[in-house]
Amino acid sequence: MNNSNPIGIFDSGIGGLTVVKSLDSSLANENIIYFGDTARVPYGSKSNSTVIEYSKQDAKFLLSKNVKMIVVACNTASSIALESLRKEFEIPVVGMIDPGAKAAIMATKNKKIGVIGTEATVSNKAYSNALLKLDDSINVFEKACPLFVPLAEEGWTDHKATILIAEEYLSELKKEKIDTLILGCTHYPILRNVIQEVIGKNVQLIDSGSAASVEVEAYLAGRGIKNTSNNIGTHQYYVSDVPKKFKQIAERFLGREVDHVNKIDLEELKII
Amino acid sequence: MNNSNPIGIFDSGIGGLTVVKSLDSSLANENIIYFGDTARVPYGSKSNSTVIEYSKQDAKFLLSKNVKMIVVACNTASSIALESLRKEFEIPVVGMIDPGAKAAIMATKNKKIGVIGTEATVSNKAYSNALLKLDDSINVFEKACPLFVPLAEEGWTDHKATILIAEEYLSELKKEKIDTLILGCTHYPILRNVIQEVIGKNVQLIDSGSAASVEVEAYLAGRGIKNTSNNIGTHQYYVSDVPKKFKQIAERFLGREVDHVNKIDLEELKII
Numbered sequence: 001m002n003n004s005n006p007i008g009i010f011d012s013g014i015g016g017l018t019v020v021k022s023l024d025s026s027l028a029n030e031n032i033i034y035f036g037d038t039a040r041v042p043y044g045s046k047s048n049s050t051v052i053e054y055s056k057q058d059a060k061f062l063l064s065k066n067v068k069m070i071v072v073a074c075n076t077a078s079s080i081a082l083e084s085l086r087k088e089f090e091i092p093v094v095g096m097i098d099p100g101a102k103a104a105i106m107a108t109k110n111k112k113i114g115v116i117g118t119e120a121t122v123s124n125k126a127y128s129n130a131l132l133k134l135d136d137s138i139n140v141f142e143k144a145c146p147l148f149v150p151l152a153e154e155g156w157t158d159h160k161a162t163i164l165i166a167e168e169y170l171s172e173l174k175k176e177k178i179d180t181l182i183l184g185c186t187h188y189p190i191l192r193n194v195i196q197e198v199i200g201k202n203v204q205l206i207d208s209g210s211a212a213s214v215e216v217e218a219y220l221a222g223r224g225i226k227n228t229s230n231n232i233g234t235h236q237y238y239v240s241d242v243p244k245k246f247k248q249i250a251e252r253f254l255g256r257e258v259d260h261v262n263k264i265d266l267e268e269l270k271i272i
Numbered sequence: 273m274n275n276s277n278p279i280g281i282f283d284s285g286i287g288g289l290t291v292v293k294s295l296d297s298s299l300a301n302e303n304i305i306y307f308g309d310t311a312r313v314p315y316g317s318k319s320n321s322t323v324i325e326y327s328k329q330d331a332k333f334l335l336s337k338n339v340k341m342i343v344v345a346c347n348t349a350s351s352i353a354l355e356s357l358r359k360e361f362e363i364p365v366v367g368m369i370d371p372g373a374k375a376a377i378m379a380t381k382n383k384k385i386g387v388i389g390t391e392a393t394v395s396n397k398a399y400s401n402a403l404l405k406l407d408d409s410i411n412v413f414e415k416a417c418p419l420f421v422p423l424a425e426e427g428w429t430d431h432k433a434t435i436l437i438a439e440e441y442l443s444e445l446k447k448e449k450i451d452t453l454i455l456g457c458t459h460y461p462i463l464r465n466v467i468q469e470v471i472g473k474n475v476q477l478i479d480s481g482s483a484a485s486v487e488v489e490a491y492l493a494g495r496g497i498k499n500t501s502n503n504i505g506t507h508q509y510y511v512s513d514v515p516k517k518f519k520q521i522a523e524r525f526l527g528r529e530v531d532h533v534n535k536i537d538l539e540e541l542k543i544i
Contacts, residue, residue, distance in 0.1 A: 039322050040312055045425075047514045050311050053538075150422045153317075161436040168433070242319045266325075 003225050006031035006236070007216065008067030010058040013041035014153070014246065015186035016073030017253040019096075020235070022213035023071075024254065027220075031233040033065045039240035039266055042149060043076040044118025044185070051120065055081035057269045059089060061238070068225050071216060072096065075184050075208060076118050079126030092219050099215040100182050100208030101130035105138070107204045108180040114173040114199075115142040117184030118149070127184055141176045145169045145185075152190040153249075162191065166198040174199060182206045190253075237261040240269065275499050278303035278508070279488065280339030282330040285313035286425070286518065287458035288345030289525045291368075292507070294485035295343075296526065299492075303505040305337045311512035311538055314421060315348040316390025316457070323392065327353035329541045331361060333510070340497050343488060344368065347456045347480060348390050351398030364491050371487040372454050372480030373402035377410065379476045380452040386445035386471075387414040389456030390421070399456055413448045417441045417457075424462040425521075434463065438470040446471060454478045462525075509533040512541065 007023070009016055013036050020034060035058055037043075043051050055077045059070055069092045072078045072085065078095030085093045104113050115127040122144040131138050147165050156162050173181065181203050183189055189207050196205055220226040227233065235258070239246045243261040250258045279295070281288055285308050292306060307330055309315075315323050327349045331342055341364045344350045344357065350367030357365045376385050387399040394416040403410050419437050428434050445453065453475050455461055461479050468477055492498040499505065507530070511518045515533040522530040 039318060041317075045313075046311060050513050050538075146426055147419070147422055147428075150419055154418055156419075159436075159440070161433045161440070164431075164433040164436060168431070241322050266322075 002068070003227050004031065004229060005066050005068040006033045007069050007071060008033050008035070008062030008065065009071045009073045010035040010037070010062060011074040011186060012036070012043040012076065013038050014249050014253070015149070017250055018186050018189045018207070019071060019073035019209035019212060021254055022210045023216060026213050027217060029229050029231060029233050030227045032235045033062060033067055034235065034237045035061055036237070036239045036246060038242060038246060042118070043074060044120050044149065045146065046120065048080050048120070048124070051077055051080045052084050055085060056088065059085050059093070061264070061269055063089065063091070067091070069094065069216070069219060071212065073186055073209065073212070075126070075186060076120045079121045079124045092223065094212055094216050094219060096184075096186065096208040096212050097126045097130050099211035100184060100206055101127055101134060103211040104131065104180050104182050104206045105134050107206060108138070110177070110179045111135075111137055112139045112141070112176060112178045114176070114178035114181040115140060115184050116145045116148070116169065116181065116188065117142070119144045119146055121184055127182055139176075141173050141178060143169055143173055148191055149185065149187045152187040157191055158194060162194050163198060166191070166194050170195070170199050178203060180204045180206060182208060184208055238264050240264060240266055274340070275497050276303065276501060277338050277340040278305045279341050279343060280305050280307070280334030280337065281343040281345045282307040282309070282334060283346040283458060284308070284315040284348065285310050286521050286525070287421070289522055290458050290461045290479070291343060291345035291481035291484060293526055294482045295488060298485050299489060301501050301503060301505050302499045304507045305334060305339055306507065306509045307333055308509070308511045308518060310514060310518060314390070315346060316392045316421065317418065318392065320352045320392070320396070323349055323352045324356050327357060328360065331357050331365070333536070333541055335361065335363070339363070341366065341488070341491060343484065345458055345481065345484070347398070347458060348392045351393045351396045364495065366484055366488050366491060368456070368458065368480040368484050369398050369402050371483035372456060372478055373399055373406060375483035376403065376452050376454050376478045377406050379478060380410070382449070382451045383407075383409055384411045384413070384448060384450045384452075386448070386450035386453040387412060387456050388417045388420070388441065388453065388460065389414070391416045391418055393456055399454055411448070413445050413450060415441055415445055420463055421457065421459045424459040429463055430466060434466050435470060438463070438466050442467070442471050450475060452476045452478060454480060456480055510536050512536060512538055
């Protein structure tokens with residue numbers, strides 16, 4: 001494996017771009033291949049077997065591009081498919097759950113940690129299990145927030161309706177007096193300001209994507225496959241549907257121009 | 273074709289059940305095969321080529337069950353894929369757009385008609401084209417409401433946030449003083465009360481699914497293939513993901529017990 005080989009990142013859609021943004025500031029010289037499965041988004045409301053099937057196809061596509069590592073930049077896929085991917089593929093596969101859990105354990109003082117995510121992530125108790133494995137004296141309070149993804153995609157980041165919805169979703173966590181809240185979906189950092197305002201300024205928010213980018217760096221360093229180039233890395237984007245819309249949203253997210261958004265055929269994804 | 277053959281209905285997910293409900297009261301003796309493509313829902317944010325590909329697969333699945341007619345119980349698929357389906361298949365294919373447009377033309381007095389739907393339906397100007405073809409003196413005002421589908425799926429039918437979101441989406445249509453509003457997505461009847469309250473009691477709401485069920489009856493009668501049985505028809509439900517959740521929601525929608533929700537494999541759908 002060559003150090004200059006790209007890091008492969010996949011998500012059900014655009015949410016994983018918040019992970020690209022984190023990597024962009026910490027590992028700016030790495031080449032990145034991103035795949036967003038926009039023809040089948042969202043994953044968060046789908047069954048475990050479907051999410052595993054889709055995730056394997058996504059990973060195989062990235063492998064066909066000679067990536068040196070795979071980042072599952074989707075909490076739903078991380079919570080359901082990570083073990084299957086690690087069993088099937090030899091290269092390192094980094095998910096969102098463990099890094100987010102570790103960062104939350106380090107941040108909490110009162111040992112009361114809240115987790116918000118999709119229905120699939122929450123019903124699989126992915127974060128509860130990871131947190132309790134690290135420290136069984138932690139109290140975990142999980143809450144599914146299905147409307148946050150469409151609100152983020154709609155760009156209603158400071159709308160009054162978003163505040164009302166956040167108040168409804170977060171009220172129980174607030175009552176439990178959590179001091180740390182894991183944003184357990186890569187879309188949620190887009191709504192960070194509203195979430196912070198509603199849950200209270202004293203609660204520390206953990207962005208699982210940022211936490212994962214620290215783990216990516218450690219993996220690369222540990223295996224001696226960090227890119228040693230002094231040049232800024234290239235980014236290539238692939239989606240399974242509507243590259244034009246993806247480009248707009250990606251440029252807004254990343255705050256930089258995005259070239260080369262390629263649409264791949266779903267049939268191609270199945271054949272790989 | 274035997275008169276007792278079932279009517280085939282497909283939708284991207286659960287929204288088409290509002291159409292089943294309409295048929296259930298007007299054509300209670302018809303047998304129904306319903307397919308909800310819950311592994312790939314939603315269609316409304318996807319590209320035309322993807323929606324056409326998925327719709328053809330859905331229709332082929334229904335044909336494999338010997339249906340005598342296909343109802344495209346999804347406005348997005350109707351607006352994009354109807355002509356392709358009619359070209360490819362010989363049996364009658366009924367969509368949502370023309371019936372909804374006809375009902376709106378009959379209802380309006382001031383010739384100002386509003387249309388709400390998914391991004392795909394609105395950007396394709398499906399209803400504008402259908403309405404203006406029927407009467408070119410009509411003024412049409414279309415508005416995409418992407419958050420209505422997840423709000424309906426979340427069951428927030430009278431939440432304050434839903435009212436705020438409806439106020440935002442419907443404010444322009446209200447200013448234009450429309451007297452008729454087409455609910456151009458089969459999910460929207462679930463939010464009917466909020467929509468009626470926000471747009472005003474004097475505006476007539478057109479449920480495209482109800483309008484389509486009138487057309488289904490006319491088609492069957494015109495071709496002499498109405499079921500003449502005196503027994504209540506059977507319903508069979510197929511989905512591409514998570515039959516359990518589908519069953520719960522279907523029973524809430526239809527107000528009756530739903531047996532036989534079968535999960536079919538996506539691969540199977542592609543091979544048909």
